[in-house]
Amino acid sequence: MKTEQDIIFHLENYTAYIKINRPPHNFFDRNLISQIADILEEMDQENKCRSIILSSEGKNFCAGADFTKSNFTNGENIYEDLYIQAVRLFRTKKPIIASIQGAAIGGGLGVALAADFRIACKESKFSANFGKLGFHQGFGTTITLPRVIGMQKAKLMLLTSKRINGEEAYNIGLADYLVEQSQLLNKAKIISSEINSSGPLGIKAIRNTLNHDLADKIEEAVKIEAREQNILRKTSDFKEGIDASINRREPLFKGD
Numbered sequence: 001m002k003t004e005q006d007i008i009f010h011l012e013n014y015t016a017y018i019k020i021n022r023p024p025h026n027f028f029d030r031n032l033i034s035q036i037a038d039i040l041e042e043m044d045q046e047n048k049c050r051s052i053i054l055s056s057e058g059k060n061f062c063a064g065a066d067f068t069k070s071n072f073t074n075g076e077n078i079y080e081d082l083y084i085q086a087v088r089l090f091r092t093k094k095p096i097i098a099s100i101q102g103a104a105i106g107g108g109l110g111v112a113l114a115a116d117f118r119i120a121c122k123e124s125k126f127s128a129n130f131g132k133l134g135f136h137q138g139f140g141t142t143i144t145l146p147r148v149i150g151m152q153k154a155k156l157m158l159l160t161s162k163r164i165n166g167e168e169a170y171n172i173g174l175a176d177y178l179v180e181q182s183q184l185l186n187k188a189k190i191i192s193s194e195i196n197s198s199g200p201l202g203i204k205a206i207r208n209t210l211n212h213d214l215a216d217k218i219e220e221a222v223k224i225e226a227r228e229q230n231i232l233r234k235t236s237d238f239k240e241g242i243d244a245s246i247n248r249r250e251p252l253f254k255g256d
Helices: 030-044 070-074 078-090 107-113 141-149 151-160 166-171 181-196 200-211 214-232 236-246
Strands: 007-012 015-020 051-056 096-099 103-105 117-120 125-127 163-165
Touching (some): 015 030, 015 181, 030 051, 051 181, 096 181, 117 181, 141 151, 141 214
Parallel strands (some): 015 051, 103 125
Antiparallel strands (some): 007 015, 125 163
């Protein structure tokens, strides 16, 4: 077992287990995404790994970026730098199963969408809440969310910032399985075992064909997402959206 401050990792029975260890909310930043990408790339070269289970410690799967940190609101290059790391996730070669025990919000939804499969429970919550922040989606969500649930449902989530539970996520195809929270890891292991029992070269080829140019599309998308985010984070509406989120109140946007 390999344990870092932010990541708990081990490899067992052809399955790599990556657990985000920033409870309770597991906010991400460049360093965290880079660590995950490092492990995924390492597992691409590891014959004893055939699939990956991505989970997290604490109440929420990933609540996105921590907007109380000044670098997320004022930094000149933070988004471009972060998204370079995000694209690395999509260029890796082995199937990823995400276990979603709580909220996957904003960029945290983007992290969940980097996986091939998502397992949810009734306690799971999903939201593309960028609009409520006076902001623009990131982490390649422009591509990944419509790819998984269809354009109309993706528009609904993005333009309303609505939060959906695990059952609704399962009904619209955002989650592939809905189980009791206590059974999340067990279900992930079952799927992983099924993948692992197939020929690893065949699985790699199938996944590569299915994903095709996905990473290239995401790389282009994040450049646009970062540009829009850099424009919007200079606005009064963005400051209002962040303040409202931090103070758990409804934002009062003025359109400037």
